[in-house]
Amino acid sequence: MRLKSIKLAGFKSFVDPVTVPFESNMTSIVGPNGCGKSNVIDAVRWVMGESSAKMLRGESMADVIFNGSTGRKPVGQATIELLFDNQDGSLGGQYAEYREIAVKRLVTRDGQSLYYFNGQKCRRRDIADLFMGTGLGPRSYAIIGQGMISRLIEARPDELRATIEEAAGISRYKERRRETENR
Ligand code: ATP
Numbered sequence: 435m436r437l438k439s440i441k442l443a444g445f446k447s448f449v450d451p452v453t454v455p456f457e458s459n460m461t462s463i464v465g466p467n468g469c470g471k472s473n474v475i476d477a478v479r480w481v482m483g484e485s486s487a488k489m490l491r492g493e494s495m496a497d498v499i500f501n502g503s504t505g506r507k508p509v510g511q512a513t514i515e516l517l518f519d520n521q522d523g524s525l526g527g528q529y530a531e532y533r534e535i536a537v538k539r540l541v542t543r544d545g546q547s548l549y550y551f552n553g554q555k556c557r558r559r560d561i562a563d564l565f566m567g568t569g570l571g572p573r574s575y576a577i578i579g580q581g582m583i584s585r586l587i588e589a590r591p592d593e594l595r596a597t598i599e600e601a602a603g604i605s606r607y608k609e610r611r612r613e614t615e616n617r
């Protein structure tokens with residue numbers, strides 16, 4: 435599975451719709467301070483269901499919506515779409531049949547938050563379920579942020595175990611069991 439592109443519109447500094455392609459296995463994003471490099475990573479976290487504004491370097495969830503600049507009015511909504519290549523079927527189970535997977539999130543200023551899987555409206559937990567056990571996800575180790583390596587080195591055994599379980603692909607089943615037990 436590979437991330438092929440990100441479409442951004444109205445998200446943070448990306449007011450006009452833009453597609454960022456990831457054509458090879460390595461892509462670097464370079465640019466001056468404040469040009470929006472970290473906003474691209476925030477976009478990836480956000481679309482996968484991040485619900486903490488702090489994790490996205492904002493104070494409230496509406497902070498992800500473009501809030502205006504000199505000469506540009508604020509906009510009413512933000513959308514991000516991630517497009518994954520799943521030709522190798524590594525996103526297995528019920529998703530293996532999809533060669534391409536599009537995950538989209540939309541949020542409006544009045545607080546509406548919608549998720550889509552290949553164009554179909556779905557729940558946040560469907561998106562969480564899709565990525566669980568793949569190493570991807572809003573808080574997963576697929577995105578290595580500042581300070582994360584030292585946090586991992588200093589982690590308590592139970593914290594470290596959660597990471598190992600995610601890498602082994604069993605966190606999905608543990609989560610299902612936990613939900614069943616709580617019913
Ligand atoms: P650095 O090299 O310093 O890490 P960067 O390229 O990572 O910079 P970002 O942090 O991605 O930069 O982008 C910050 C910019 O995004 C700031 O100019 C900020 O004004 C803008 N920005 C963030 N949120 C919004 C928003 N809701 N609306 C408009 N602009 C925003």
Ligand code: MG
Nearest residue numbers: 468471472473
């Ligand atoms: Mg940055």
